[in-house]
Amino acid sequence: CLYITFLWKHFCGKQKPEPLIDLGHPRISFKELRIATNGFGKGNLLGVGSVGSVYKGVLANGTLVAVKVLNLQDNSAYNSFIIECQVLSKAIHRNLIRVLTSCSNLDIKALVLEFMCNGNLEKQLHCDSIMCNIGGVCKMNLQTRLQIAIDIARGLAYLHHDCSIQVIHCDLKPSNVLLDYYMTAHVADFGNAQILSENSMHTVSSPKTIQGTLGYIAPEYGVSANVSTKGDVYSYGILLLEILTKKRPTDQMFVEGLSLRMWVSMVFPHRIAEVIDYCITHCNGGATDERWQCLIEMTRV
Incomplete structure:
Protein backbone atom coordinates (compact mmCIF):
# COMPACT_ATOMS: atom_id res chain seq x y z
CA CYS A 1 0.00 0.00 0.00
CA LEU A 2 2.81 2.39 0.89
CA TYR A 3 4.64 1.46 -2.31
CA ILE A 4 1.58 2.31 -4.43
CA THR A 5 1.46 5.70 -2.71
CA PHE A 6 5.12 6.26 -3.59
CA LEU A 7 4.40 5.42 -7.24
CA TRP A 8 1.62 8.01 -7.40
CA LYS A 9 3.83 10.74 -5.98
CA HIS A 10 6.64 9.85 -8.38
CA PHE A 11 4.64 9.60 -11.60
CA CYS A 12 1.67 11.91 -11.02
CA GLY A 13 2.78 14.60 -8.60
CA LYS A 14 2.05 15.58 -5.02
CA GLN A 15 -1.37 15.34 -3.43
CA LYS A 16 -3.19 17.84 -1.25
CA PRO A 17 -3.65 17.03 2.45
CA GLU A 18 -6.57 14.70 3.18
CA PRO A 19 -8.88 16.00 5.91
CA LEU A 20 -11.04 13.46 7.70
CA ILE A 21 -14.74 13.71 7.03
CA ASP A 22 -17.49 14.44 9.55
CA LEU A 23 -20.80 12.82 10.46
CA GLY A 24 -23.55 15.26 11.37
CA HIS A 25 -27.00 14.32 10.12
CA PRO A 26 -29.99 13.54 12.37
CA ARG A 27 -31.80 10.18 12.29
CA ILE A 28 -34.34 9.73 9.50
CA SER A 29 -37.80 8.17 9.61
CA PHE A 115 -24.25 9.15 -3.29
CA MET A 116 -21.45 8.15 -5.66
CA CYS A 117 -22.37 9.38 -9.15
CA ASN A 118 -19.79 7.25 -10.98
CA GLY A 119 -21.08 4.01 -9.51
CA ASN A 120 -18.67 1.26 -8.59
CA LEU A 121 -15.27 0.21 -9.94
CA GLU A 122 -16.72 -3.01 -11.35
CA LYS A 123 -18.99 -1.12 -13.75
CA GLN A 124 -16.35 1.45 -14.71
CA LEU A 125 -13.68 -1.16 -15.34
CA HIS A 126 -15.81 -3.60 -17.31
CA CYS A 127 -18.22 -1.20 -19.00
CA ASP A 128 -18.86 -0.95 -22.74
CA SER A 129 -15.94 0.77 -24.51
CA ILE A 130 -18.18 3.54 -25.85
CA MET A 131 -19.41 4.42 -22.37
CA CYS A 132 -15.87 4.48 -21.01
CA ASN A 133 -14.79 7.27 -23.33
CA ILE A 134 -15.50 10.98 -22.96
CA GLY A 135 -14.81 13.05 -26.05
CA GLY A 136 -12.46 10.39 -27.37
CA VAL A 137 -10.49 10.28 -24.10
CA CYS A 138 -10.52 7.03 -22.13
CA LYS A 139 -12.05 7.63 -18.71
CA MET A 140 -10.13 4.77 -17.11
CA ASN A 141 -6.66 5.82 -18.21
CA LEU A 142 -3.48 4.88 -16.35
CA GLN A 143 -3.47 7.97 -14.14
CA THR A 144 -7.09 7.38 -13.07
CA ARG A 145 -6.43 3.72 -12.31
CA LEU A 146 -3.30 4.57 -10.36
CA GLN A 147 -5.21 7.16 -8.33
CA ILE A 148 -7.97 4.62 -7.62
CA ALA A 149 -5.36 2.08 -6.48
CA ILE A 150 -3.84 4.74 -4.20
CA ASP A 151 -7.26 5.64 -2.77
CA ILE A 152 -8.09 2.02 -1.95
CA ALA A 153 -4.67 1.48 -0.37
CA ARG A 154 -5.11 4.56 1.80
CA GLY A 155 -8.56 3.44 2.90
CA LEU A 156 -7.27 0.00 3.86
CA ALA A 157 -4.21 1.41 5.64
CA TYR A 158 -6.53 3.61 7.71
CA LEU A 159 -8.77 0.66 8.64
CA HIS A 160 -5.81 -1.54 9.57
CA HIS A 161 -3.56 0.94 11.35
CA ASP A 162 -5.05 4.38 12.04
CA CYS A 163 -8.71 3.93 12.94
CA SER A 164 -9.80 3.93 16.61
CA ILE A 165 -10.92 0.33 15.99
CA GLN A 166 -8.93 -2.06 13.82
CA VAL A 167 -11.11 -3.28 10.96
CA ILE A 168 -10.63 -6.11 8.46
CA HIS A 169 -12.89 -5.59 5.45
CA CYS A 170 -13.00 -9.29 4.42
CA ASP A 171 -14.74 -8.67 1.07
CA LEU A 172 -12.64 -6.25 -0.97
CA LYS A 173 -13.59 -6.39 -4.68
CA PRO A 174 -14.41 -3.93 -7.50
CA SER A 175 -18.15 -3.78 -6.76
CA ASN A 176 -17.34 -2.69 -3.19
CA VAL A 177 -15.28 0.28 -4.35
CA LEU A 178 -17.44 3.33 -5.17
CA LEU A 179 -16.37 6.32 -7.28
CA ASP A 180 -17.48 9.91 -6.81
CA TYR A 181 -17.69 12.72 -9.38
CA TYR A 182 -13.92 13.17 -9.36
CA MET A 183 -13.31 9.39 -9.64
CA THR A 184 -12.03 9.34 -6.07
CA ALA A 185 -12.41 5.81 -4.70
CA HIS A 186 -14.33 5.02 -1.51
CA VAL A 187 -14.18 1.53 0.02
CA ALA A 188 -17.73 0.42 0.86
CA ASP A 189 -19.91 -2.46 2.11
CA PHE A 190 -18.70 -3.43 5.57
CA GLY A 191 -21.37 -6.05 6.22
CA ASN A 192 -18.78 -8.85 6.32
CA ALA A 193 -16.14 -6.86 8.19
CA GLN A 194 -14.41 -8.06 11.34
CA ILE A 195 -13.47 -5.73 14.19
CA LEU A 196 -10.28 -6.91 15.86
CA SER A 197 -9.67 -6.75 19.58
CA GLU A 198 -7.01 -4.40 20.93
CA ASN A 199 -4.68 -7.28 21.81
CA SER A 200 -5.19 -9.31 18.63
CA MET A 201 -1.87 -8.30 16.99
CA HIS A 202 -3.48 -8.08 13.54
CA THR A 203 -5.01 -11.58 13.72
CA VAL A 204 -8.12 -12.86 15.46
CA SER A 205 -10.17 -16.06 15.40
CA SER A 206 -13.50 -15.29 13.76
CA PRO A 207 -16.69 -16.63 15.39
CA LYS A 208 -18.30 -16.95 11.96
CA THR A 209 -17.40 -18.26 8.53
CA ILE A 210 -15.73 -15.62 6.38
CA GLN A 211 -18.17 -14.92 3.55
CA GLY A 212 -15.77 -13.23 1.07
CA THR A 213 -16.07 -13.52 -2.71
CA LEU A 214 -14.61 -16.28 -4.85
CA GLY A 215 -11.46 -15.13 -6.60
CA TYR A 216 -10.75 -12.30 -4.16
CA ILE A 217 -10.84 -14.04 -0.79
CA ALA A 218 -7.48 -15.14 0.64
CA PRO A 219 -6.93 -18.92 0.23
CA GLU A 220 -6.14 -19.39 3.94
CA TYR A 221 -9.69 -18.34 4.85
CA GLY A 222 -10.86 -21.61 3.34
CA VAL A 223 -9.01 -23.67 5.94
CA SER A 224 -8.74 -21.36 8.95
CA ALA A 225 -11.00 -19.12 11.01
CA ASN A 226 -8.15 -16.71 11.70
CA VAL A 227 -8.93 -13.28 10.26
CA SER A 228 -5.93 -11.12 9.43
CA THR A 229 -4.99 -7.85 7.78
CA LYS A 230 -3.04 -10.07 5.37
CA GLY A 231 -6.35 -11.31 3.96
CA ASP A 232 -7.29 -7.79 2.86
CA VAL A 233 -3.80 -7.28 1.43
CA TYR A 234 -4.22 -10.44 -0.67
CA SER A 235 -7.59 -9.21 -1.96
CA TYR A 236 -6.03 -5.84 -2.75
CA GLY A 237 -3.33 -7.55 -4.81
CA ILE A 238 -5.92 -9.39 -6.89
CA LEU A 239 -7.93 -6.18 -7.27
CA LEU A 240 -4.81 -4.33 -8.45
CA LEU A 241 -4.14 -6.96 -11.13
CA GLU A 242 -7.75 -6.66 -12.30
CA ILE A 243 -7.42 -2.87 -12.50
CA LEU A 244 -4.39 -3.27 -14.78
CA THR A 245 -5.52 -6.20 -16.94
CA LYS A 246 -9.32 -5.79 -16.97
CA LYS A 247 -9.55 -9.52 -16.27
CA ARG A 248 -11.67 -10.82 -13.41
CA PRO A 249 -10.04 -13.56 -11.30
CA THR A 250 -13.07 -15.71 -12.16
CA ASP A 251 -12.70 -15.25 -15.93
CA GLN A 252 -13.45 -18.46 -17.83
CA MET A 253 -9.89 -18.50 -19.20
CA PHE A 254 -8.56 -19.33 -15.74
CA VAL A 255 -8.95 -23.11 -15.67
CA GLU A 256 -6.76 -26.15 -14.94
CA GLY A 257 -4.71 -24.42 -12.28
CA LEU A 258 -4.19 -21.17 -14.18
CA SER A 259 -5.05 -18.07 -12.13
CA LEU A 260 -4.98 -14.32 -12.74
CA ARG A 261 -1.86 -14.02 -10.64
CA MET A 262 -0.11 -16.87 -12.46
CA TRP A 263 -1.13 -15.50 -15.87
CA VAL A 264 0.48 -12.15 -15.11
CA SER A 265 3.56 -13.76 -13.55
CA MET A 266 4.19 -15.78 -16.72
CA VAL A 267 4.86 -12.61 -18.76
CA PHE A 268 6.32 -10.34 -16.07
CA PRO A 269 8.22 -8.10 -16.65
CA HIS A 270 9.45 -8.25 -20.26
CA ARG A 271 6.17 -9.26 -21.94
CA ILE A 272 3.84 -7.39 -19.60
CA ALA A 273 2.24 -5.62 -22.59
CA GLU A 274 0.52 -8.91 -23.45
CA VAL A 275 -1.75 -8.72 -20.41
CA ILE A 276 -2.22 -4.98 -19.78
CA ASP A 277 -5.65 -3.57 -20.73
CA TYR A 278 -5.77 -2.14 -24.26
CA CYS A 279 -7.21 1.15 -23.00
CA ILE A 280 -4.07 1.79 -20.96
CA THR A 281 -1.58 1.03 -23.70
CA HIS A 282 -3.33 2.58 -26.71
CA CYS A 283 -5.54 5.46 -25.51
CA ASN A 284 -4.63 9.00 -24.46
CA GLY A 285 -1.23 9.01 -26.12
CA GLY A 286 -0.42 5.36 -25.51
CA ALA A 287 2.14 4.03 -23.06
CA THR A 288 5.32 6.11 -22.87
CA ASP A 289 8.51 4.70 -21.35
CA GLU A 290 7.64 6.35 -18.06
CA ARG A 291 4.14 4.85 -18.12
CA TRP A 292 5.54 1.41 -18.89
CA GLN A 293 7.86 1.72 -15.90
CA CYS A 294 4.88 2.69 -13.75
CA LEU A 295 2.91 -0.33 -15.01
CA ILE A 296 5.79 -2.68 -14.26
CA GLU A 297 6.17 -1.33 -10.73
CA MET A 298 2.42 -1.52 -10.07
CA THR A 299 2.36 -5.13 -11.28
CA ARG A 300 5.38 -5.95 -9.15
CA VAL A 301 3.41 -4.96 -6.04
Whole structure:
Protein backbone atom coordinates (compact mmCIF):
# COMPACT_ATOMS: atom_id res chain seq x y z
CA CYS A 1 0.00 0.00 0.00
CA LEU A 2 2.81 2.39 0.89
CA TYR A 3 4.64 1.46 -2.31
CA ILE A 4 1.58 2.31 -4.43
CA THR A 5 1.46 5.70 -2.71
CA PHE A 6 5.12 6.26 -3.59
CA LEU A 7 4.40 5.42 -7.24
CA TRP A 8 1.62 8.01 -7.40
CA LYS A 9 3.83 10.74 -5.98
CA HIS A 10 6.64 9.85 -8.38
CA PHE A 11 4.64 9.60 -11.60
CA CYS A 12 1.67 11.91 -11.02
CA GLY A 13 2.78 14.60 -8.60
CA LYS A 14 2.05 15.58 -5.02
CA GLN A 15 -1.37 15.34 -3.43
CA LYS A 16 -3.19 17.84 -1.25
CA PRO A 17 -3.65 17.03 2.45
CA GLU A 18 -6.57 14.70 3.18
CA PRO A 19 -8.88 16.00 5.91
CA LEU A 20 -11.04 13.46 7.70
CA ILE A 21 -14.74 13.71 7.03
CA ASP A 22 -17.49 14.44 9.55
CA LEU A 23 -20.80 12.82 10.46
CA GLY A 24 -23.55 15.26 11.37
CA HIS A 25 -27.00 14.32 10.12
CA PRO A 26 -29.99 13.54 12.37
CA ARG A 27 -31.80 10.18 12.29
CA ILE A 28 -34.34 9.73 9.50
CA SER A 29 -37.80 8.17 9.61
CA PHE A 30 -39.20 5.37 7.46
CA LYS A 31 -41.73 7.82 6.02
CA GLU A 32 -38.96 10.20 4.97
CA LEU A 33 -37.08 7.35 3.30
CA ARG A 34 -40.19 6.29 1.36
CA ILE A 35 -40.62 9.82 0.05
CA ALA A 36 -36.91 10.18 -0.74
CA THR A 37 -36.82 6.96 -2.79
CA ASN A 38 -40.19 7.36 -4.49
CA GLY A 39 -41.63 4.52 -2.46
CA PHE A 40 -38.53 2.37 -2.98
CA GLY A 41 -39.54 2.25 -6.62
CA LYS A 42 -37.81 0.20 -9.31
CA GLY A 43 -36.81 3.40 -11.07
CA ASN A 44 -34.71 4.31 -8.03
CA LEU A 45 -33.10 0.90 -7.62
CA LEU A 46 -29.32 1.11 -7.99
CA GLY A 47 -28.46 -2.49 -7.23
CA VAL A 48 -29.22 -5.64 -5.29
CA GLY A 49 -26.68 -7.27 -2.99
CA SER A 50 -26.48 -10.41 -0.90
CA VAL A 51 -28.32 -8.92 2.10
CA GLY A 52 -30.34 -6.07 0.64
CA SER A 53 -30.99 -3.46 -2.02
CA VAL A 54 -29.64 0.04 -2.67
CA TYR A 55 -31.88 2.89 -3.87
CA LYS A 56 -31.14 6.37 -5.12
CA GLY A 57 -32.90 9.01 -3.05
CA VAL A 58 -33.28 12.74 -2.55
CA LEU A 59 -33.72 14.03 0.99
CA ALA A 60 -36.06 16.90 1.86
CA ASN A 61 -33.11 19.32 1.86
CA GLY A 62 -32.16 18.26 -1.69
CA THR A 63 -29.22 16.04 -0.74
CA LEU A 64 -28.71 13.15 -3.17
CA VAL A 65 -28.15 9.90 -1.27
CA ALA A 66 -27.93 6.13 -1.61
CA VAL A 67 -30.26 4.20 0.69
CA LYS A 68 -29.16 0.68 1.58
CA VAL A 69 -32.18 -1.32 2.75
CA LEU A 70 -31.49 -4.65 4.44
CA ASN A 71 -33.55 -7.72 3.58
CA LEU A 72 -34.92 -8.70 6.98
CA GLN A 73 -35.92 -12.13 5.64
CA ASP A 74 -32.21 -12.94 5.50
CA ASN A 75 -30.95 -14.10 8.90
CA SER A 76 -27.50 -12.60 8.29
CA ALA A 77 -28.85 -9.17 7.31
CA TYR A 78 -29.33 -7.95 10.89
CA ASN A 79 -25.77 -8.86 11.88
CA SER A 80 -24.47 -7.16 8.74
CA PHE A 81 -26.41 -4.03 9.64
CA ILE A 82 -24.99 -3.95 13.17
CA ILE A 83 -21.42 -4.49 11.98
CA GLU A 84 -21.71 -1.85 9.27
CA CYS A 85 -23.11 0.67 11.76
CA GLN A 86 -20.29 -0.07 14.20
CA VAL A 87 -17.60 0.32 11.55
CA LEU A 88 -18.97 3.41 9.81
CA SER A 89 -19.62 5.24 13.08
CA LYS A 90 -15.92 4.94 13.94
CA ALA A 91 -14.11 4.70 10.61
CA ILE A 92 -14.15 8.17 9.07
CA HIS A 93 -11.80 8.80 6.14
CA ARG A 94 -12.04 10.37 2.70
CA ASN A 95 -11.48 6.98 1.03
CA LEU A 96 -14.24 5.17 2.92
CA ILE A 97 -17.93 5.51 2.15
CA ARG A 98 -19.63 7.93 4.53
CA VAL A 99 -22.84 7.07 6.34
CA LEU A 100 -25.09 10.10 6.74
CA THR A 101 -27.77 8.60 8.95
CA SER A 102 -29.76 5.42 9.54
CA CYS A 103 -33.28 4.15 10.08
CA SER A 104 -33.87 1.20 12.37
CA ASN A 105 -37.16 -0.19 13.64
CA LEU A 106 -39.14 -3.43 13.49
CA ASP A 107 -40.09 -2.82 9.85
CA ILE A 108 -36.85 -1.61 8.32
CA LYS A 109 -33.10 -1.51 8.76
CA ALA A 110 -31.53 1.05 6.40
CA LEU A 111 -28.34 3.06 6.02
CA VAL A 112 -28.32 6.40 4.24
CA LEU A 113 -24.99 6.84 2.46
CA GLU A 114 -23.40 9.58 0.39
CA PHE A 115 -24.25 9.15 -3.29
CA MET A 116 -21.45 8.15 -5.66
CA CYS A 117 -22.37 9.38 -9.15
CA ASN A 118 -19.79 7.25 -10.98
CA GLY A 119 -21.08 4.01 -9.51
CA ASN A 120 -18.67 1.26 -8.59
CA LEU A 121 -15.27 0.21 -9.94
CA GLU A 122 -16.72 -3.01 -11.35
CA LYS A 123 -18.99 -1.12 -13.75
CA GLN A 124 -16.35 1.45 -14.71
CA LEU A 125 -13.68 -1.16 -15.34
CA HIS A 126 -15.81 -3.60 -17.31
CA CYS A 127 -18.22 -1.20 -19.00
CA ASP A 128 -18.86 -0.95 -22.74
CA SER A 129 -15.94 0.77 -24.51
CA ILE A 130 -18.18 3.54 -25.85
CA MET A 131 -19.41 4.42 -22.37
CA CYS A 132 -15.87 4.48 -21.01
CA ASN A 133 -14.79 7.27 -23.33
CA ILE A 134 -15.50 10.98 -22.96
CA GLY A 135 -14.81 13.05 -26.05
CA GLY A 136 -12.46 10.39 -27.37
CA VAL A 137 -10.49 10.28 -24.10
CA CYS A 138 -10.52 7.03 -22.13
CA LYS A 139 -12.05 7.63 -18.71
CA MET A 140 -10.13 4.77 -17.11
CA ASN A 141 -6.66 5.82 -18.21
CA LEU A 142 -3.48 4.88 -16.35
CA GLN A 143 -3.47 7.97 -14.14
CA THR A 144 -7.09 7.38 -13.07
CA ARG A 145 -6.43 3.72 -12.31
CA LEU A 146 -3.30 4.57 -10.36
CA GLN A 147 -5.21 7.16 -8.33
CA ILE A 148 -7.97 4.62 -7.62
CA ALA A 149 -5.36 2.08 -6.48
CA ILE A 150 -3.84 4.74 -4.20
CA ASP A 151 -7.26 5.64 -2.77
CA ILE A 152 -8.09 2.02 -1.95
CA ALA A 153 -4.67 1.48 -0.37
CA ARG A 154 -5.11 4.56 1.80
CA GLY A 155 -8.56 3.44 2.90
CA LEU A 156 -7.27 0.00 3.86
CA ALA A 157 -4.21 1.41 5.64
CA TYR A 158 -6.53 3.61 7.71
CA LEU A 159 -8.77 0.66 8.64
CA HIS A 160 -5.81 -1.54 9.57
CA HIS A 161 -3.56 0.94 11.35
CA ASP A 162 -5.05 4.38 12.04
CA CYS A 163 -8.71 3.93 12.94
CA SER A 164 -9.80 3.93 16.61
CA ILE A 165 -10.92 0.33 15.99
CA GLN A 166 -8.93 -2.06 13.82
CA VAL A 167 -11.11 -3.28 10.96
CA ILE A 168 -10.63 -6.11 8.46
CA HIS A 169 -12.89 -5.59 5.45
CA CYS A 170 -13.00 -9.29 4.42
CA ASP A 171 -14.74 -8.67 1.07
CA LEU A 172 -12.64 -6.25 -0.97
CA LYS A 173 -13.59 -6.39 -4.68
CA PRO A 174 -14.41 -3.93 -7.50
CA SER A 175 -18.15 -3.78 -6.76
CA ASN A 176 -17.34 -2.69 -3.19
CA VAL A 177 -15.28 0.28 -4.35
CA LEU A 178 -17.44 3.33 -5.17
CA LEU A 179 -16.37 6.32 -7.28
CA ASP A 180 -17.48 9.91 -6.81
CA TYR A 181 -17.69 12.72 -9.38
CA TYR A 182 -13.92 13.17 -9.36
CA MET A 183 -13.31 9.39 -9.64
CA THR A 184 -12.03 9.34 -6.07
CA ALA A 185 -12.41 5.81 -4.70
CA HIS A 186 -14.33 5.02 -1.51
CA VAL A 187 -14.18 1.53 0.02
CA ALA A 188 -17.73 0.42 0.86
CA ASP A 189 -19.91 -2.46 2.11
CA PHE A 190 -18.70 -3.43 5.57
CA GLY A 191 -21.37 -6.05 6.22
CA ASN A 192 -18.78 -8.85 6.32
CA ALA A 193 -16.14 -6.86 8.19
CA GLN A 194 -14.41 -8.06 11.34
CA ILE A 195 -13.47 -5.73 14.19
CA LEU A 196 -10.28 -6.91 15.86
CA SER A 197 -9.67 -6.75 19.58
CA GLU A 198 -7.01 -4.40 20.93
CA ASN A 199 -4.68 -7.28 21.81
CA SER A 200 -5.19 -9.31 18.63
CA MET A 201 -1.87 -8.30 16.99
CA HIS A 202 -3.48 -8.08 13.54
CA THR A 203 -5.01 -11.58 13.72
CA VAL A 204 -8.12 -12.86 15.46
CA SER A 205 -10.17 -16.06 15.40
CA SER A 206 -13.50 -15.29 13.76
CA PRO A 207 -16.69 -16.63 15.39
CA LYS A 208 -18.30 -16.95 11.96
CA THR A 209 -17.40 -18.26 8.53
CA ILE A 210 -15.73 -15.62 6.38
CA GLN A 211 -18.17 -14.92 3.55
CA GLY A 212 -15.77 -13.23 1.07
CA THR A 213 -16.07 -13.52 -2.71
CA LEU A 214 -14.61 -16.28 -4.85
CA GLY A 215 -11.46 -15.13 -6.60
CA TYR A 216 -10.75 -12.30 -4.16
CA ILE A 217 -10.84 -14.04 -0.79
CA ALA A 218 -7.48 -15.14 0.64
CA PRO A 219 -6.93 -18.92 0.23
CA GLU A 220 -6.14 -19.39 3.94
CA TYR A 221 -9.69 -18.34 4.85
CA GLY A 222 -10.86 -21.61 3.34
CA VAL A 223 -9.01 -23.67 5.94
CA SER A 224 -8.74 -21.36 8.95
CA ALA A 225 -11.00 -19.12 11.01
CA ASN A 226 -8.15 -16.71 11.70
CA VAL A 227 -8.93 -13.28 10.26
CA SER A 228 -5.93 -11.12 9.43
CA THR A 229 -4.99 -7.85 7.78
CA LYS A 230 -3.04 -10.07 5.37
CA GLY A 231 -6.35 -11.31 3.96
CA ASP A 232 -7.29 -7.79 2.86
CA VAL A 233 -3.80 -7.28 1.43
CA TYR A 234 -4.22 -10.44 -0.67
CA SER A 235 -7.59 -9.21 -1.96
CA TYR A 236 -6.03 -5.84 -2.75
CA GLY A 237 -3.33 -7.55 -4.81
CA ILE A 238 -5.92 -9.39 -6.89
CA LEU A 239 -7.93 -6.18 -7.27
CA LEU A 240 -4.81 -4.33 -8.45
CA LEU A 241 -4.14 -6.96 -11.13
CA GLU A 242 -7.75 -6.66 -12.30
CA ILE A 243 -7.42 -2.87 -12.50
CA LEU A 244 -4.39 -3.27 -14.78
CA THR A 245 -5.52 -6.20 -16.94
CA LYS A 246 -9.32 -5.79 -16.97
CA LYS A 247 -9.55 -9.52 -16.27
CA ARG A 248 -11.67 -10.82 -13.41
CA PRO A 249 -10.04 -13.56 -11.30
CA THR A 250 -13.07 -15.71 -12.16
CA ASP A 251 -12.70 -15.25 -15.93
CA GLN A 252 -13.45 -18.46 -17.83
CA MET A 253 -9.89 -18.50 -19.20
CA PHE A 254 -8.56 -19.33 -15.74
CA VAL A 255 -8.95 -23.11 -15.67
CA GLU A 256 -6.76 -26.15 -14.94
CA GLY A 257 -4.71 -24.42 -12.28
CA LEU A 258 -4.19 -21.17 -14.18
CA SER A 259 -5.05 -18.07 -12.13
CA LEU A 260 -4.98 -14.32 -12.74
CA ARG A 261 -1.86 -14.02 -10.64
CA MET A 262 -0.11 -16.87 -12.46
CA TRP A 263 -1.13 -15.50 -15.87
CA VAL A 264 0.48 -12.15 -15.11
CA SER A 265 3.56 -13.76 -13.55
CA MET A 266 4.19 -15.78 -16.72
CA VAL A 267 4.86 -12.61 -18.76
CA PHE A 268 6.32 -10.34 -16.07
CA PRO A 269 8.22 -8.10 -16.65
CA HIS A 270 9.45 -8.25 -20.26
CA ARG A 271 6.17 -9.26 -21.94
CA ILE A 272 3.84 -7.39 -19.60
CA ALA A 273 2.24 -5.62 -22.59
CA GLU A 274 0.52 -8.91 -23.45
CA VAL A 275 -1.75 -8.72 -20.41
CA ILE A 276 -2.22 -4.98 -19.78
CA ASP A 277 -5.65 -3.57 -20.73
CA TYR A 278 -5.77 -2.14 -24.26
CA CYS A 279 -7.21 1.15 -23.00
CA ILE A 280 -4.07 1.79 -20.96
CA THR A 281 -1.58 1.03 -23.70
CA HIS A 282 -3.33 2.58 -26.71
CA CYS A 283 -5.54 5.46 -25.51
CA ASN A 284 -4.63 9.00 -24.46
CA GLY A 285 -1.23 9.01 -26.12
CA GLY A 286 -0.42 5.36 -25.51
CA ALA A 287 2.14 4.03 -23.06
CA THR A 288 5.32 6.11 -22.87
CA ASP A 289 8.51 4.70 -21.35
CA GLU A 290 7.64 6.35 -18.06
CA ARG A 291 4.14 4.85 -18.12
CA TRP A 292 5.54 1.41 -18.89
CA GLN A 293 7.86 1.72 -15.90
CA CYS A 294 4.88 2.69 -13.75
CA LEU A 295 2.91 -0.33 -15.01
CA ILE A 296 5.79 -2.68 -14.26
CA GLU A 297 6.17 -1.33 -10.73
CA MET A 298 2.42 -1.52 -10.07
CA THR A 299 2.36 -5.13 -11.28
CA ARG A 300 5.38 -5.95 -9.15
CA VAL A 301 3.41 -4.96 -6.04
